[in-house]
Amino acid sequence: MHDRKDSDSRKLLRRLKEILAAAGGGQDRLDQITHHIADSMGTDVCSIYLFRDPQTLELCATEGLRAEAVHQTRLRLGEGLVGRVARAGRNINTENAPAEPGFRFMPETGEEVFPSFLGVPIQRVGEKLGVLVVQCREARLFSDDEIYGLEVVAMVLAEMTELGAFQGSQSDSMPQAHRFPLMLRGTTAQEGAAEGHVWLHEPRVVVANPVGDDPEKERARLHEGVAMLRESVDRMVGAADMGGTGDHTEILETYRMFAHSRSWLKRMEEDIRLGLSAEAAVEKEQSSARARMEMSADPYLRDRLHDLDDLSNRLLRILTGQGRDTGAEMPERPILIARNIGPAELLEYGRKLKGVVLEEGSVGSHAAVVARALTIPLVIHASRITTEALNGDPILIDGDQGIVHLRPEETVATAFRDKIAMQAEAQNRYASLRNLPATATCGTTVQLYMNAGLMADLPSLEGSGAEGVGLFRTELQFLIRNHVPRRGELAQLYRRVIDNSHGKPVMFRTLDIGSDKVLPYMKPQDEPNPAMGWRAIRVGLDKRGVLRMQLQALIRASVGRPLHVMFPFIADISEYEDAYRILMQEMSREQRLGHEMPTDIRVGAMLETPSLAFAPQRFFEMCDFVSIGGNDLKQFFFAADRENERVRRRYDTLNTSFLALLEQIIARCEAARVPLSFCGEDAGRPVEALTFAALGLRRLSMRPASIGPVKHLIRRVSIAELRQVIEDGKSQGLTNLRRPITEWLARQ
The missing domain is CATH 3.30.450.40 (GAF domain)
Incomplete structure (x- = not known):
């Protein structure tokens, strides 16, 4: 039968x-x-x-x-x-x-x-x-x-x-795949606008022979492919450098377990027996496993879906010979499309890319940080983009609105080009302000610094007119490797950063990992709320070997020059004291070893939790500088996860209660005579930046492209007058000051 x-x-x-x-x-x-x-x-x-x-x-x-x-x-x-x-x-x-x-x-x-x-x-x-x-x-x-x-x-x-077997033409009523204009709404992860052509990070494997003529021959091909897959996975597990922690072993072993699954192989053999080719059998099992797992409420099972997808794709590439390099030429003005992408892979593309669109990702992920460093727009959560887009398709990416237009109509494309032209014209206007101070008409001057995380950022230091680097994110050097970087490598990199800053100060923030930034060689913690979990200085104080190694690299990179070190995510004075003590121990050790030392050392903290605003005055007196980490401070103040679209836009920076918290921090730093800066997305928004200056903040750190627009606005208005507008709004009992501030600006 x-x-x-x-x-x-x-x-x-x-x-x-x-x-x-x-x-x-x-x-x-x-x-x-x-x-x-x-x-x-x-x-x-x-x-x-x-x-x-x-x-x-x-x-x-x-x-x-x-x-x-x-x-x-x-x-x-x-x-x-x-x-x-x-x-x-x-x-x-x-x-x-x-x-x-x-x-x-x-x-x-x-x-x-x-x-x-x-x-x-x-x-x-x-x-x-x-x-x-x-x-x-x-x-x-x-x-x-x-x-x-x-x-x-x-x-x-x-x-x-x-394969397009059922595609319609203009004359019949069949659906036409990959032909119509399509607008996709995602989430802004990096602002900016770009027009270009689709470049798929992983071109889809096309199974040209879904039917197998000879089941025995197809079964042999499957076994040969699976053997090659298992060998490559075993090699990957054996070659993985665990960085001395052993945490990554479990992840790779789970991956290996999937590759060696007998039930997976058995189901594919059954598909072949009924007439499918080896490739089609792999895809059939991938599709049905995906359908089963996507229905699961278990987050662990849903995470394993990525492992199974990756294995199936590897096996398909082995069977079809369609590797990532398919021979297709990258189009002009490429806009990268992917389900998700790691920072190392994104960096390989470098400045060739005009933009990036991802189906997954997060606002604070390391891919987003790299996109900021490359100053290219990034839209995330653009569902179905990898299945809808074909290599070479015309595409518009609006990073300001989080919108993607695939195969746009001419009217949409024309309006979009006008927007890009206006932005380019504005940037040219700002270039003339590059060497001028951000001094308001009332005589108040605000120092504008830039954020960085890669050597690629540093040319922007001169070009943008920034007065220094208010935040250098050191975690990117850890994220783009599959092993812990060596002290010598880091020292060399930090030295090049200081060399390229040409005497302008660089605030090095120590390793800020955890939350959405998980190192490839470190076991994810599966925390229910990682943003408030084991991250940043908490990891550094628990894994002191890594923190000490990073501090040694910074000391050696700063020989004969000043060094600025900033500890992230301090929630309690004791954490700062512990980190400070470790830094001083490393300074003494380097001195004992007879190494040349930095000419000066300044140590600061990032204020990202409301608890630190209420720290003992001694904390502020201990710091050489303090930097408000606006993105985290705002999410904790309003209890609104910035990765959650349903709540993150509900709370406004110009809310009176949040501004009152900032005023309290400013007053405490002034009393301790400690310099204070504001670092985060809001610092690069001209209206918010101007408001911070009116509250008393005199140093703002932002992405390089924001310095021109912020400086342009500061130089045209009186900060003293805006201070009065804020005071009037507060005395009227307003809970949000955006309206009176924007109305005042309109009158200017």
Whole structure:
């Protein structure tokens, strides 16, 4: 019985392969396919529904239902049994379709006489393409063998869809894939605007031969590919440098466990036996595992989905020979599209890129930090971009609004080009202010510093007119390696940073990892709230070897010149005292070893938690400088996670209570005569920057591109007058000062 089923399945798949190879339009192919499936399975009906758009399914071909319903019957995602199959990515098998929850009667199809219903999703690695349905007049449930056979057919249909077998033309009513303009709304991770062409970080593997002619030959190919995969994973585990911690071992061992899974291999062998090629079998199992895991509420299982995806993609590349370097040439003005990307990979592209769009990512991730360093716009959470975009597609990225226009209409493109031209013109105007001070009309001067994290940033120090580096993020050198960097490497890098600053001060922030910045060789902590967990100075004081090594590198890099060290995420005075003591011990040790020393050392702290605003006065007196870490301080003050789109925009920096907290910090620093700066996204927003200056902040640190607009505004107004506007607003009991401040600015 099994052999006959196998033979029928392979026969049907061979027919599908012939249909794919034959000349003809998409509609003709679909009509033939529904006829052959119904004939092979002995069913009265076979129908194929494809997505017209992400929310709408359309009946595109049928054998057994009324022909006039084709391209007329449409269902919303989740509507009717077909919509339910599509939404959940799961089969529905019933002997009494009208009695099923969510059943929708569609009189135009004539399907009321077919109570038996089996619907199977047509999907390809997380991408929903449509639904394949068979129906019978007699009331019966379909067998497990029939279900499995239909899933195999659905897999081939998914590959045929990817190969463009069913694409329509302008003259017919078939859906046209990858043709229409598409606007995607994501999240801003780095501002700016760019026009260019799509460059896929990992081009999709195209399975050109979904059907296998010889099961034994395909099985041998699969085994050969899996053996190569296992060998490469074993080599990766063996070569991994654990940095002396051993934390990473568990992650790689989980990865190896997947690669050596017998059940995974067994399921793929079963797919091949029924007629799929080795590649199609890998993709079928990847798609069904993805559908299962995405339904899981267990965050651990959902995380493992990435491991399984990565392994399946590696195996597909081995079997097809389609490595990342497919021979395609990078287009002009490339805009990188990826599901996610690490900082090292992003840095490899360097300044060739005009922008980046990710399906995943986070506002504070290291990829976002690299994008800022490269001064290119970055949009994250742009769902479906990797499946919708093709290499070379025209694309517009608006980092200010978090919007992406793929294959834009000419009217959209024209308006967008006008916006880019206006921004370029404004930057040219700001260039003339480069060597002028940020002095307001009332005579108040504000020092403008820049944030940096890479050598690539340093040319901006001169070009932007910044007076120094208010924050140098040292964690990027740790994030872009797969092992702990050596002290000598770090000392050399820090020395080059100081050399390139040409005497301007550089505030080196010690390692700020944890939260969304996890080192590739360090085990993630799986904390429920990592932003408030084991991160920054907490890690440094627990893993003192790394902190001491970094401090030694900074001391050796600053020989004969001043050194500024800043400790991140101090929440209690004792943490600062411990870190300060370690730094002084390293200074004494270097001196005892006879090494030349920095000419001066200044030690400061980042004030990122409200608790530190209430620290004993002794804390402020101990510090040589303090820097408000605005991004973290704001999220903790308002209890609003800045990675959460539903709450992060709800709270305004110009809220009176937040400004009152800043005023308290300013007063405490003035009493202790300690210099204070504000560092964060808000420092680079002209209205917010001006408000901070009116409160009494005299040093702001921001991304290089923001220095021009901020300086331009400061030089045109009176900070003393704005101070009065703020006081008036507070005396009126206003809870937010944005409106009176912007109205005052409009009058200027």
